[in-house]
Every structure is written in structure tokens, then in C-alpha cells.
Amino acid sequence: MSEVIEATLALAGVCQAATLVQAVARKGQCDDTAFQASISSICVTEPEHPQQVFGQLSNLKIGYTTLVHQLNTRGAQKDAELTRYIASLLGFERKLAKNPQAMSELGQRIGNVQRQLAHVEFEHHQILSSLASAYVDIVSPLAPRIQVAGNPAHLGQASNQAKVRALLLAGVRSAVLWRQMGGQRRQILFNRKRILRGAQAALQQMS
Numbered sequence: 001m002s003e004v005i006e007a008t009l010a011l012a013g014v015c016q017a018a019t020l021v022q023a024v025a026r027k028g029q030c031d032d033t034a035f036q037a038s039i040s041s042i043c044v045t046e047p048e049h050p051q052q053v054f055g056q057l058s059n060l061k062i063g064y065t066t067l068v069h070q071l072n073t074r075g076a077q078k079d080a081e082l083t084r085y086i087a088s089l090l091g092f093e094r095k096l097a098k099n100p101q102a103m104s105e106l107g108q109r110i111g112n113v114q115r116q117l118a119h120v121e122f123e124h125h126q127i128l129s130s131l132a133s134a135y136v137d138i139v140s141p142l143a144p145r146i147q148v149a150g151n152p153a154h155l156g157q158a159s160n161q162a163k164v165r166a167l168l169l170a171g172v173r174s175a176v177l178w179r180q181m182g183g184q185r186r187q188i189l190f191n192r193k194r195i196l197r198g199a200q201a202a203l204q205q206m207s
Contacts, residue, residue: 005205008067008198009050009060010181011188013041013174015070016063018085021167024160025150034062035163038170042131043114045107053177058206067199071192081149088146089168090185093175095142102138109134125159132165139172 017038023030037059044053054060070078070086096102113130120126140146146168154160188195 005057005198005202006050007181007183008064008195008202009054010174010178010183011195012060012063012067012199012202013038013054014063014086014089014171014178015066015082016060017167017171017174018082018089019062019066021085021148021164021171022082022150024163024167025148025155028151028154028157028160030163031062033059035167038174039128039131039166042166042170042173043110043117045110045114050177050181053174057202061203061206064199064202064206068196068203071188071196071199085146085148085171087185088143089171090175090178092139092143092172093179096139096172096176097179099142102142106134106138109138125162128159128162128166131169132162135165135169135172139169 016034020030020035020038037054040055041053047053051057066082070082096106109130113127113134116127116130148155148164155164
């Protein structure tokens with residue numbers, strides 16, 4: 001993978017989680033391949049290289065597509081709701097990084113999920129419930145709660161609530177990776193063209 005594509009990998013992960021949250025909230029469902037890749041990424045805590053967190057590059061197609069759209073448009077054309085979700089997820093990562101106790105507790109909870117995976121599949125409701133609880137108990141209290149907008153009929157279902165919360169945790173996980181790879185929020189503003197080129201190159205490589 002080229003360096004320019006790799007640099008945008010984690011940010012695409014944040015964007016993908018935000019887009020999937022929006023889809024579940026509005027439609028009650030989302031792309032299954034992207035969902036599995038995002039949720040699975042939470043438990044890849046010691047990758048040999050960044051791409052291993054998400055599996056193959058194509059698993060992040062929705063994330064890269066969102067990243068390109070968000071950087072390529074301005075004003076009214078930009079999805080303000082997604083921008084809010086993405087900014088909030090990056091903000092949660094900063095709060096988490098400054099709170100060693102919360103980071104330790106989250107690591108323990110993820111370790112418990114990794115042990116659960118020895119007995120059940122990722123699709124199992126027990127896994128989603130565990131990840132959702134970790135988000136609610138440890139991450140959510142660190143900053144103002146993310147207000148997820150959508151269809152009340154979908155958001156009222158316990159299974160969709162678990163999906164949304166697990167996806168928000170996946171977004172924070174990607175934000176952690178983004179930071180580990182040297183990413184900073186100001187780069188999105190000052191290095192917009194470089195990030196855009198990387199995202200476009202990744203989508204071109206997929207096709």
C-alpha cells in the first residue's frame with residue numbers, strides 16, 4: 001500500500017463508522033461488509049500493519065467515499081450531520097488519550113470481548129451488546145453525548161441501539177489509530193488536498 005493511501009486509512013475508518021451510524025439511525029440497516037469490518041476493527045489491538053485493522057482495503061470503501069465527499073464539497077453540499085459525528089469521534093479520542101484509567105478499563109472490556117469471540121461469532125448479539133456497553137460505560141461519559149438523529153422507529157429498537165453504540169466505539173478505535181499514525185485534527189484543515197488525494201487513490205485502487 002502506498003504511503004499516501006495508508007495515511008488516510010484510519011480517517012476513512014472514522015468516516016465509515018459515522019456513515020454506518022447514520023444509515024442504521026435512518027434506515028435501520030447498513031452495508032453488512034462495512035459493518036463487519038468496522039466492528040471487527042475494535043478487537044484488532046496489536047496489528048502488524050495498519051491495514052490489518054480492517055482487513056482488505058475494499059472493506060473501507062464506504063469510509064473512503066465519505067471522506068472524499070466531505071473534503072470535496074463545501075457549505076450546504078457537505079453533510080453537516082456526518083461532519084458532527086466525525087468531529088465528535090475525534091474529540092472522544094482526545095479525551096480518552098488523556099484519561100489512562102478509562103483507556104485501561106476499555107482495554108479490559110475489549111479483552112473480554114476477544115475472549116468471547118473464542119465461543120461465538122461477531123454477529124452474535126452478545127458481542128454487540130458487550131461493545132455497546134463498553135461505549136456507554138467508558139467512552140460516552142468523557143464528553144458531551146453524541147446526539148444521533150434518525151427515525152425513532154429504528155432508533156427505538158434495542159438491536160439498533162447496540163449497533164449504533166458499537167459503531168461509535170469503532171469510530172473511536174479508528175480515531176485512536178489515526179492518532180497513532182501521526183494524524184491530528186488540524187491536518188484535516190491544512191492538509192485537505194493531500195488527504196483527498198490519498199482517499200481518491202484508495203478508491204481508484206479498489207476499482
